Amino acid sequence: MNAFSVPWSFATMAFLAGCTAGDAGDAESAASRGAALQGPNWAVLQAGGAAPIRSIVRRADGMLLGPRSSGHEIETWASTNEGASWFRRGSVANNASVDFGDVTMLRVPGTRTIFCAFREHAGGQFRITVARSDDDGDGWAYDSTVAGPVSRFVGAPFLFLRENGDLQMYYDSEELAAAGGFPGHQWIAMQGRRGIGGAWNAYGTVTVSREKASGALSREGMPTVVQLGGDRLMAVVEGVEPFPTGGVRANVLHATQSWDGGRTWDDALRRTPYQAPVHAASGRRYNAYAPHAIRVGNGPVGVAFCTDEDKGSAPDASSTPPDQRNCHIGYVSTTTNFETWSAPSAIWTQTSANYTPGLFERGSNDVIVTIDAFAGNQRVLRRP
Known part of the structure; x- marks a missing residue:
């Protein structure tokens, strides 16, 4: 059995991604019109205490279950009341x-x-x-190593199951970018299995998302993937502006789509679901980072994300550690199609120490979000 050796938390990685304002006209017209996040905060289910960070599944018996890293341990936390409270499992x-x-x-x-x-x-x-449990998360065993060991960063994995039964892994990879001739960059990679077992070699190593403009920095990361219908998929990632605004690159959100179950990705459908407005005094753009996407009620794609646009003063540097950032949690969704995005609304603006929102649909159109409030506390809210 592997000695399960893993790094820091999501917290150190917000600045390590890099997407572009792929369709700048669409982003500016729909989602970047300035002003603070609008709308009521979501209803609080749990104000503090331990809970899953970012990821939740529903067990076969109906219980909710999710993971939480406390540094040198991966804990599981469960809820029998639909996320209103959690206990260590x-x-x-x-x-x-x-x-x-x-x-x-x-x-x-x-x-x-x-x-x-x-x-x-x-x-x-x-x-x-990857670890595997065949008893609904009560017992765990080593399953496989998808990437590594390598000295360049790989991380932020996201598991996705295709309709055909293939298990896929999407992740951040400095290794893939360096192999492609771009050391110092970071791209989104995907590897897959035929079915849910065996080697991760069914697709090779696919480049899912990267900036291709000449001379641009490409650091993309923290992918989540949703199914739009059949083999049409969408990946939503965080990144940095390919070229600086006001001399500094800000974090922005990026989305791209696949028509063939993740084997190839269509650059013509690259979009910017959200880039925050520019701070007038400094000329720098505020940040939007750490996105998490789900398909809501088999309808629109919804994305929760972090932003410092309510800060008032100059934006945080995208390399600022997440626990030192000024962060509120916002939400955008697709509108008339999967390429058009709404203006942002507020999920949580009452405190400024937040990170890694994670969305989960308890039932059709019944969505909750977990937010890491640091110091061992996770907040859980419900969409009004």
Whole structure:
């Protein structure tokens, strides 16, 4: 069994992505008109205390389950009241010599099988590791290593199950960018299995999302993937402006689509779901980062994200550690089609220490969000 070696948490990685204002006209006209996040905050279910970070699944018995990294351990937390309160259920991995982070889960529908993927960091090496439970998350065993060990960063894994039953892994990869001749850049990679077991070689290593403008910086990361219908998929990622605004690159959100189940990705459908407005005094753009996307009620795609646009003073640098940023949580969604995005609305603006929102649909159009409030606290809210 692998010694489950994983790195920091999502918190260190917000600045490591890099998407572009792919369709600047669309982004500016729909989603970047300035002003603070509008609308009522979502209703609070849990104000503080431990809960899953970013990822939730529903067990076969109806209980909600999700992971939480506490540094050298991956904990599981469960809820029997639809997310209103949480209790510790167990542990996926525990190793004092490893840093665990970027934890995500996926349950195979119609089974008691749950996969847990996470990022490992130990001895200067990065890995993406998968654990598997065949008893609804009560017991865990090593499944596989998808990427690593490598010295360049790989992390922020996201598990996705195609309609044909193939299991896919999307993740941040400095290794892929360097292999493509762009050291210092970071792209979104995907590897897949035929079915849910075996080697991760069914697709090779696919480049999902990257900036291709000449001379641009491309650092894209923190992918989530949703199904738009059949083999049409959408990946939503965070990034940095390919070229600086006011001399500094801000974080922006980016989306791209696939027509063939993730084998190839259509650059013609690259969009910017949200880029924050420019701060007039400094000439710099505010940040939008750490997105999480879901398909709501088999209708629009909704994206929760972090932003400092309500700060008032100059934007935070995109390299600022997340626990030192001024962050509110916003929300955008697709409108008349999957290429057009709404203006932003507020999820949470009452405090400024927040990170890694994660959306989960409890039932059709019944959406909750978890927000990491740091110091071991996660906030859980419900969409009004």
